Amino acid sequence: MAEASQDEDTSGPEWWASEDFWRKCAIFVTAGMAFVLVVLTYHTHTVILAGAESGRVPAYSVINHRIGYAFDDDRNMMVPVIGPLAPLFGEELSEDEARALVDHGKLTVQARNCMNCHTLLGNGAYYAPDLTKAWLDPGWGNEEAREFLMTLFLKDPVANARTYGTNRRMPNPELTDEEVRGVIAYLKWMSAIDTNGFPSGFTVLPQGSLSRGTES
Amino acid sequence: MTAGRVNYASLSAGQQLAVKYFVVAMALFLAQMLFGLLAAWQFLDPEFLFGIVDFNVNRMVHINAMVVWLLYGFIGSIFWLVEDEAGVPLVGLKLANITFWVLTVAVAIVVVVYLVVQSGPGDKWTLWFINEGREYIEAPRWADIGIVLCMAAIFYNVAGTFVRGKWSGIAGVLVLDLIALAGLYFAGMFYTTNLPLDQYWWWWVIHLWVEATWEVMVGCIMAWGLMKTLATPRRIVTTWLYIEVALMFGSGILGLGHHYFWIGTPEYWLGVGGFFSALEPIPLVAMVVHAVYDAGRHSFRSNNHPALAWLIAHAFGNFLGAGVWGFMQTLPQINLYTHGTQWSSSHGHLAFFGAYVTIIVAFIYIAIQKLRGDVWMSAGLRGGWRWKWSLALLHVGMVGMTIALLIAGYEQSFVERAVGGSTWAAYFDGQTQPWFVEAMWWRMGFGVLMTAGLVILLVDLLRIGAGETRSSKSLAR
Numbered sequence: 001m002a003e004a005s006q007d008e009d010t011s012g013p014e015w016w017a018s019e020d021f022w023r024k025c026a027i028f029v030t031a032g033m034a035f036v037l038v039v040l041t042y043h044t045h046t047v048i049l050a051g052a053e054s055g056r057v058p059a060y061s062v063i064n065h066r067i068g069y070a071f072d073d074d075r076n077m078m079v080p081v082i083g084p085l086a087p088l089f090g091e092e093l094s095e096d097e098a099r100a101l102v103d104h105g106k107l108t109v110q111a112r113n114c115m116n117c118h119t120l121l122g123n124g125a126y127y128a129p130d131l132t133k134a135w136l137d138p139g140w141g142n143e144e145a146r147e148f149l150m151t152l153f154l155k156d157p158v159a160n161a162r163t164y165g166t167n168r169r170m171p172n173p174e175l176t177d178e179e180v181r182g183v184i185a186y187l188k189w190m191s192a193i194d195t196n197g198f199p200s201g202f203t204v205l206p207q208g209s210l211s212r213g214t215e216s
Numbered sequence: 217m218t219a220g221r222v223n224y225a226s227l228s229a230g231q232q233l234a235v236k237y238f239v240v241a242m243a244l245f246l247a248q249m250l251f252g253l254l255a256a257w258q259f260l261d262p263e264f265l266f267g268i269v270d271f272n273v274n275r276m277v278h279i280n281a282m283v284v285w286l287l288y289g290f291i292g293s294i295f296w297l298v299e300d301e302a303g304v305p306l307v308g309l310k311l312a313n314i315t316f317w318v319l320t321v322a323v324a325i326v327v328v329v330y331l332v333v334q335s336g337p338g339d340k341w342t343l344w345f346i347n348e349g350r351e352y353i354e355a356p357r358w359a360d361i362g363i364v365l366c367m368a369a370i371f372y373n374v375a376g377t378f379v380r381g382k383w384s385g386i387a388g389v390l391v392l393d394l395i396a397l398a399g400l401y402f403a404g405m406f407y408t409t410n411l412p413l414d415q416y417w418w419w420w421v422i423h424l425w426v427e428a429t430w431e432v433m434v435g436c437i438m439a440w441g442l443m444k445t446l447a448t449p450r451r452i453v454t455t456w457l458y459i460e461v462a463l464m465f466g467s468g469i470l471g472l473g474h475h476y477f478w479i480g481t482p483e484y485w486l487g488v489g490g491f492f493s494a495l496e497p498i499p500l501v502a503m504v505v506h507a508v509y510d511a512g513r514h515s516f517r518s519n520n521h522p523a524l525a526w527l528i529a530h531a532f533g534n535f536l537g538a539g540v541w542g543f544m545q546t547l548p549q550i551n552l553y554t555h556g557t558q559w560s561s562s563h564g565h566l567a568f569f570g571a572y573v574t575i576i577v578a579f580i581y582i583a584i585q586k587l588r589g590d591v592w593m594s595a596g597l598r599g600g601w602r603w604k605w606s607l608a609l610l611h612v613g614m615v616g617m618t619i620a621l622l623i624a625g626y627e628q629s630f631v632e633r634a635v636g637g638s639t640w641a642a643y644f645d646g647q648t649q650p651w652f653v654e655a656m657w658w659r660m661g662f663g664v665l666m667t668a669g670l671v672i673l674l675v676d677l678l679r680i681g682a683g684e685t686r687s688s689k690s691l692a693r
Contacts, residue, residue, distance in 0.1 A: 003421075019451060022458035040488070041416075042418045047482050048412045057412050057480050075483075103409040108338025110349025115372035116272035121479045123415060124351055124558030126628075127259070127271045129643040130556055139640045158267075164644030168262040179338045190411060196486065197477035198637030200552050205236065213518045 004181025029047075051095070056194040060098035063088045063188045068210040069136055069202055077197025083210035088185055089147060098185070104178065113174040123196060128170065135191035136204045143207035147184065154180045161176075219591040220684040222332025227587060230299040230306045230377075231395050237292030240323075242674060244285035245573075247327075249667050251278040259656045262687055273334055276347075276354050282568060283325055283352060289576030290433055291370060294390065294581055297440045298374055302381030308373050315369040322362045322634065326355055332391065343407060350414070351420050353404045355493045356591050360405050361592045367398040385454035387462060397429040402416075412480030420474040426568075427467040427496065427538070434575050435460045437505070438527065444582055445523050446514045457507050463499035477548050478555055486548045488631075493546040497539030507531035519689040520585050520593045522603040526578030529611065533570020540568050541618070553633040556604070558655075559625030566618040569610075577673070585688060591685035595678055599683075602676035616662030624655035 015021055046052065051059030058080075066083035068193065085092070109115070114122035118131050139162065140146040153160045157170035175183065224232060253272040258264050265274075295312070301303055306312060329346055336342030342351070344357040355363065371394050378387045405422035408414050439453040473489025507528055511518075518524040543562040545554040554560065581603075585593050597603075628646040636642020646652060 013451075013455075017417070019455045019458065021461060022383070022455055026458045026461040026465070030465040030469070033465055037469050037472065044277055044476070044481050045413070048410070048416065048480055050410050054482070055484065057410060060409070099409060102407050104338055105501050106409055106411065107340065107343070107407075111338045111342035111347065113272045113276060113347055113354070114668075115349060115351050115505065116275045116354075117270075119556040120411065121415060123475075123479070123537055124556070125275050126273070126556065126558055126561055127255075127275070128641045130638065133638070134437070134640075143518075157249065163262075164446045164641060164648070166262065166647050169266065170265055170541055170645070172578050173335070176337075182338065193412060193480040195478045196548075198552055198555065201637035203639055210220065 003022075003140065014099075015196070034107045040193055050099075058082065058189065058192040059094060059095055060189055061095045063083050063098050063102070063185050064190045066094050066208060066210060067188065068133065068207070069133060069191070069204050070210075072101045078200060079194055079197070080192045082192060082208045082212075084212050086143075088188055089181065098189075101182055101185040102189045103182075105182030105184070108175065108179045109122055110184060112175075114173075117170075120190070121193070122198060124186070130169065130199065131187060131190065132193075132195060133191050134205075135188045136206040138203055143206060146205065150184050150187075151180055152194060154183060217683075219589045219687045220681055222496060222587060226589065228305065228614060229309045230312075231296045231583070231586065233306075233312055233316060234296035234583060235294065235453065237288045238583060238647065240320055241285040241288035241292060241576065241579075242677065243280045243290065244323075246456060246674065248278055248281035248285060249663075249670055251275075251281065253660075253663055253667060256656070256660045258490045260660060263378050269331065270446065275332060277330055279352055280327075280330070281352060284423060286430075286568070286572045286576065288635065289572075289579070290430070290437070291396055292434075292583075293437045293576065294394075295302045295368075296373055296579070297437070298377050298456035299381075301387055301440065302377045302386060304377060304381035304394045306373055307376035307380055308369075311369055312373050314651055315366050315373075317364045318362065320500045322359055322366075324349060326359050329356070330354070340407065350404070352366075353418070353474045357366040360401070364398065364401060365395075365673055367401070368685065369396070373397060379581075384450070385457060386436050386439050389432065389457055391433045393429050393436065397425065397433065400424050400429065408491060415479045416476070416481060419472060423467070423472045423475055427471060428465060430465050430533075430572065431499070431538075432461055432470065433504075434530075434571065435464070436508075436574055437579060438530070439580060441527060441582060442507075442510055445473075445518050446510055448510050448514070450661065454508075456502075460506075463502060467492050467495035467498060472550075474546050474551070477551055490548050494543060496546070497535065497543050499522045500535040500539040504531045504535045518594065518687075520582060521595065521597065521600075522607070522676075523578045523585070526574050526581060526604075529607065530570070530574035532576060533566070534573050535568030535570075537563070537566030537568070537618075541622075553629045554625060555632070557628040558621045558652075562618050562621035562625050565621060566614060569614045580677060581680075588681035588684075590688040591681035591684045592688055593681065594689045597680070597684065599676070599679060602672055603680060606669045606673035606676055610666055613662045613664075613666030613667075613669055617659050617666065620658035624652045624659075627651040627655070 001193045027183055047054045048057045050057050062082060064085055064087045066086035067079035069078055069079050117125050117128040119131050122130060140149050154175055156172060158172050161169040163169055251274045255271055255278055258271045333346050336346040346356055348354050348356055375391045400421055403417045412482035435457050441459045442448040442453055443450060446605055470488055471493035473485045474493035476485035476489055545559055547552050585591060631649055632638060632642045636645055
């Protein structure tokens with residue numbers, strides 16, 4: 001009985017152990033944090049629009065340019081570098097055309113469920129390599145061979161398997177020519193996103209100068 | 217009422233509905249495990265089912281079955297307790313039953329399409345009718361809309377029942393949490409070309425479900441469960457629930473930032489996400505304190521041993537899996553190397569199991585006891601070896617798997633990320649190291665052990681209490 005009277009103490013607990021105090025805490029903390037999140041979300045939104053001034057997420061027409069990834073001393077991390085004109089498949093596109101092509105690529109990547117083997121910006125499954133910097137991967141040999149090899153691989157990844165000794169082949173997603181072009185455009189655009197230095201220490205395949213020289 | 221006999225008719229309408237949800241939940245749990253085994257085996261033998269049911273399909277079914285069965289477990293638990301808590305019958309029983317069938321048929325169609333159709337052309341049609349291609353929320357858009365409508369119907373039933381009956385602290389938190397949970401799902405229901413924007417909102421659903429609203433829902437269920445299994449006073453569990461909400465949302469809402477380190481979002485997320493997500497284990501420590509204190513306070517005098525064991529497993533599992541395993545890689549300096557490796561997989565497995573599987577299993581044991589006419593489920597239970605062995609096998613299997621994946625993750629972070637610089641060659645270099653390959657074998661073995669545990673658990677859920685004639689132990693003091 002002594003036990004029961006302790007639990008059902010009629011004088012009530014101290015204020016700091018009372019239901020009322022903690023209910024108010026729960027409400028104010030939740031509301032406060034939600035408010036901060038909404039403010040940060042609004043700000044982040046303006047910063048990560050494609051082609052926004054911050055440059056974090058490039059305009060889709062960035063696929064007209066050579067893209068690099070190099071260490072930046074000021075930010076103390078690796079950042080994408082947008083180089084001179086080097087149009088994808090040798091064809092310079094307007095922003096709208098580039099957006100349509102990248103969009104087709106992204107839809108294809110979602111429709112073929114790529115993310116349940118690969119990671120995109122590090123998110124997804126861990127059965128196949130990350131695609132964040134796939135466009136810049138040294139596995140394509142060099143700049144001249146890249147578009148040809150990527151196309152060949154995506155058209156028939158079973159016959160042109162790149163398994164690096166694991167026997168893990170990519171199943172054939174049976175992409176159309178337009179889907180292949182879209183996926184490559186999407187990957188090129190993705191490689192130009194400023195990801196705060198992820199992945200770290202990455203080696204870019206051999207390619208031409210990133211200096212934009214006299215071009216302005 | 218006869219102890220030991222299944223007596224479906226003795227349950228309230230809401231509890232009968234809950235039983236249906238629990239049955240589907242357990243069937244999907246088994247499916248989750250089987251597809252997990254297939255995917256795990258493909259790591260060891262990539263030719264296995266190649267071109268027929270590829271890794272991405274197995275893995276998608278594995279994680280989707282999990283999300284859906286945990287939701288079924290939560291919904292079942294809520295329907296089980298809502299009438300008891302509100303003191304009145306469900307306001308819309310017919311609607312609730314229709315909702316159950318609509319939701320279940322929709323889930324079945326989605327899974328069949330995943331397995332048979334698998335993927336489609338790169339256009340919006342595929343996203344609407346086959347597969348949205350976004351991890352965890354792959355369900356096509358038509359199903360998204362169906363899910364939202366079903367959640368609205370469930371919400372109407374839960375909130376309406378409390379409105380008609382009486383409110384309580386648990387009721388208030390539960391209803392507000394359901395609004396947040398259903399509302400957040402909308403954040404994942406749009407398409408954009410902009411990948412960083414896509415992933416920004418995608419995490420609103422995944423993180424704010426799993427690391428915020430689901431945790432709070434579990435807090436509500438745990439609070440009610442502790443009152444039932446240990447007769448903990450309502451004032452204590454309600455106060456604890458508020459403390460948990462304050463700590464959980466206080467750390468978890470901005471803890472969302474730890475997913476915004478590397479997806480193109482501004483640098484301030486490194487600080488915001490690192491700081492707040494480092495605080496996320498605090499409420500989980502509080503839950504351990506709460507559970508251990510209550511169990512000790514009542515000298516482990518419980519009327520339901522399996523449920524109490526799983527509740528304690530929940531407290532520790534949540535703390536270790538979500539808290540410790542999450543904390544290990546939550547600081548950006550470390551996460552730069554562990555993000556997107558088997559390290560995440562290790563954390564994901566233990567966290568989902570420790571935080572959610574355990575509490576739902578505990579709750580199902582509470583339900584089974586009632587279904588069997590308030591049968592004896594304390595010491596000396598007939599066939600009591602089954603719940604103990606299933607508990608042991610499931611935990612040994614899960615912990616073993618987690619450690620195997622953690623070793624693989626360490627190796628991958630080191631070889632692929634730190635040394636190799638994350639190129640494709642470095643990735644495969646990491647995947648072929650003996651440490652990695654051996655870890656995958658260990659993971660497979662422990663997965664088989666877990667599956668054995670699950671089979672015993674399912675048998676036990678069907679059989680526990682059968683042949684017992686003693687009535688449940690009284691907790692009256």
